[in-house]
Amino acid sequence: MNMFIAFLLAIITSMLVDNVVLSRFYGICPFLGVSKKVKSSLGMGVAVVFVIILATVICWPLYNYVLVPAGIPYLDTVAYILVIASLVQLVGLFIKKYSPGLYKTLGIYLPLITTNCAVLGVAQSNTDQGLGFVESLANGLGTSVGFLLIIVVFSCIRVRLESSNTPKAFKGLPIALITAAIMAIAFMGLQGLFVRG
Amino acid sequence: MSNKKKYIMTSITLGAIASISAVLIALSNLATKDKIAQNEIDRINAGITNIFGKNAVISAQKSINEYGLTIDTSYISTVYTVKNNENTELGLAFRTTGSNSYGKISLLAGFDKTTKTFMKVSLIINEQSFASTLVDNYVNPLNNGDLNISDKPVNVGATRGAELVQKMVLQAQDAALEIWK
Amino acid sequence: MEVKKMKREKGYTRKNFLKGIVIENPLFVSILGTCPALATTKSIEAAIGMGLLFTIVLICSNMLVSLLRKLIPEEIRTPAYIVIIATFVTIVKMFTNAFLSELYSTLGVFISLIVVNCIVLGRAEAYASKNNVFDSLIDALGMGLGYMLALITMAFFRELLGLGGFTFGKIFQFIPLTTLQIIPKGYEIKMFQTPAGAFIVFGLILAVLAFIKNRKAELKANIEKREKIRKAQEAKEAALKAAVNNGGNK
Numbered sequence: 001m002n003m004f005i006a007f008l009l010a011i012i013t014s015m016l017v018d019n020v021v022l023s024r025f026y027g028i029c030p031f032l033g034v035s036k037k038v039k040s041s042l043g044m045g046v047a048v049v050f051v052i053i054l055a056t057v058i059c060w061p062l063y064n065y066v067l068v069p070a071g072i073p074y075l076d077t078v079a080y081i082l083v084i085a086s087l088v089q090l091v092g093l094f095i096k097k098y099s100p101g102l103y104k105t106l107g108i109y110l111p112l113i114t115t116n117c118a119v120l121g122v123a124q125s126n127t128d129q130g131l132g133f134v135e136s137l138a139n140g141l142g143t144s145v146g147f148l149l150i151i152v153v154f155s156c157i158r159v160r161l162e163s164s165n166t167p168k169a170f171k172g173l174p175i176a177l178i179t180a181a182i183m184a185i186a187f188m189g190l191q192g193l194f195v196r197g
Numbered sequence: 198m199s200n201k202k203k204y205i206m207t208s209i210t211l212g213a214i215a216s217i218s219a220v221l222i223a224l225s226n227l228a229t230k231d232k233i234a235q236n237e238i239d240r241i242n243a244g245i246t247n248i249f250g251k252n253a254v255i256s257a258q259k260s261i262n263e264y265g266l267t268i269d270t271s272y273i274s275t276v277y278t279v280k281n282n283e284n285t286e287l288g289l290a291f292r293t294t295g296s297n298s299y300g301k302i303s304l305l306a307g308f309d310k311t312t313k314t315f316m317k318v319s320l321i322i323n324e325q326s327f328a329s330t331l332v333d334n335y336v337n338p339l340n341n342g343d344l345n346i347s348d349k350p351v352n353v354g355a356t357r358g359a360e361l362v363q364k365m366v367l368q369a370q371d372a373a374l375e376i377w378k
Numbered sequence: 379m380e381v382k383k384m385k386r387e388k389g390y391t392r393k394n395f396l397k398g399i400v401i402e403n404p405l406f407v408s409i410l411g412t413c414p415a416l417a418t419t420k421s422i423e424a425a426i427g428m429g430l431l432f433t434i435v436l437i438c439s440n441m442l443v444s445l446l447r448k449l450i451p452e453e454i455r456t457p458a459y460i461v462i463i464a465t466f467v468t469i470v471k472m473f474t475n476a477f478l479s480e481l482y483s484t485l486g487v488f489i490s491l492i493v494v495n496c497i498v499l500g501r502a503e504a505y506a507s508k509n510n511v512f513d514s515l516i517d518a519l520g521m522g523l524g525y526m527l528a529l530i531t532m533a534f535f536r537e538l539l540g541l542g543g544f545t546f547g548k549i550f551q552f553i554p555l556t557t558l559q560i561i562p563k564g565y566e567i568k569m570f571q572t573p574a575g576a577f578i579v580f581g582l583i584l585a586v587l588a589f590i591k592n593r594k595a596e597l598k599a600n601i602e603k604r605e606k607i608r609k610a611q612e613a614k615e616a617a618l619k620a621a622v623n624n625g626g627n628k
Contacts, residue, residue: 210449210454214446214450214458218465232476329571
């Protein structure tokens with residue numbers, strides 16, 4: 001029971017306290033690029049959750065049971081990015097088969113998950129910090145769900161912004177960034193919430 | 198026939214690129230690993246000087262397990278015995294590493310032998326998201342004596358990082374007292 | 379089969395180099411590589427360091443991809459480019475850890491994240507795979523310099539407003555530690571050092587650039603409008619003149 005609560009806490013802290021996008025700056029490219037429509041943001045967020053969980057589950061054992069014993073820990077970046085690229089291909093094929101509608105909505109954004117800083121960033125920082133497997137999983141889950149949360153909230157705000165009267169120079173990306181700044185300030189208030197470790 | 202040939206060509210090319218890259222990386226590793234190890238040693242020596250003063254030198258270095266302590270020493274990795282240039286033992290420095298949701302912290306906590314008290318903290322790795330707030334608002338006042346190690350670190354701005362530092366230092370303090378019993 | 383040799387227009391190299399700095403600036407025009415741009419611009423030194431490492435990786439990867447462009451089969455293009463880029467990033471990471479360890483601990487995981495920086499992969503696929511080594515080198519130099527200048531611009535505002543001045547020598551330790559305090563301590567807006575400040579500075583810079591672009595388009599539209607009115611006026615006068623002439627001849 002204790003471990004379950006610790007796991008849950010770890011997820012919530014990665015999600016809210018040190019939010020992946022607004023505090024650690026992972027995943028900004030899709031955050032700014034995909035978030036114009038709520039449906040595509042939701043789809044993108046869920047796909048990222050999937051990919052990050054799978055990537056953590058594969059990369060952590062790969063590092064600790066293959067690379068380190070073999071004495072080549074420095075090949076971690078190359079190995080991780082190859083794993084992530086293949087995972088994205090596989091997840092794409094999976095989505096294409098079981099939900100062609102979602103596949104069409106995501107369109108070009110699916111291969112873009114490979115270049116999402118969040119995926120490689122989480123995998124790399126898990127092993128850089130020397131976390132255990134359960135902690136890495138919690139970190140990955142929290143990061144990806146946090147990403148999903150932020151991107152959906154942001155897209156809802158952006159949809160409203162589209163129909164409001166912004167100054168011409170701010171239309172599109174600039175006002176979106178100012179909005180993100182206000183969100184970041186709001187999330188700063190969650191800093192003292194609670195923390196694992 | 199052409200399809201099979203294409204697959205073979207593809208795999209050969211990929212294999213060639215992968216092996217060349219592995220060789221290049223291994224070569225760079227050979228070229229840099231000594232310098233990286235030396236950097237680490239320099240950082241620790243700088244930390245020891247920071248805590249104990251200019252004439253301090255590491256005379257012995259042991260893993261915490263060699264002391265066989267019964268208390269919890271999960272954060273501690275190495276214990277350094279520090280002497281000055283007249284060969285009197287000045288105290289012990291503990292290398293402790295821990296991480297919370299904001300990142301990793303690794304520090305040296307120094308304890309004076311004669312007074313059996315906490316001296317100073319020297320940060321070696323500070324990967325916290327709010328690293329500078331932690332240093333300015335907690336570590337520096339702690340080292341200057343404005344803050345006591347047993348005080349609750351609330352008005353810090355990097356509260357969680359400060360709590361982690363406090364936990365690690367207090368654990369090291371318990372270990373020091375155990376060793377000097 | 380005749381192989382057509384494309385004639386190089388004069389000044390191609392110069393245009394190739396300059397386009398990465400202004401017209402196609404990767405950060406402010408193409409909005410690529412934003413993750414490091416927000417995370418590593420807390421100080422100008424960090425921005426310069428990040429820009430340098432990025433440029434080195436970009437140059438090496440562009441040149442190697444261009445060298446191998448005829449040998450890499452079409453299907454495995456992307457994984458092959460990724461392996462090449464990841465190799466250079468790992469090598470750069472190791473050398474930075476050894477010789478510039480302050481920079482390594484400041485940038486942290488963002489050095490590894492150069493692998494997934496859209497700019498590097500993008501240039502490899504869009505340019506280096508289709509042009510020769512020299513052109514790819516110039517392209518990489520231009521893009522890298524443009525990205526570094528963009529990073530320095532963001533860091534300039536974040537450090538000036540967030541800390542009140544500039545500090546040099548913290549990361550590049552061969553420079554003596556100097557601090558230029560421009561805004562007196564206590565009057566700086568610390569928020570600019572936080573993530574929120576990064577978003578604001580980025581958004582405002584983009585807004586200013588959009589404003590300039592809109593003004594240019596407006597002025598151009600005004601000139602064209604005036605041209606149109608003038609031409610219509612002239613046509614009217616000419617028609618009037620012709621009518622008068624015809625009337626006179628009658």
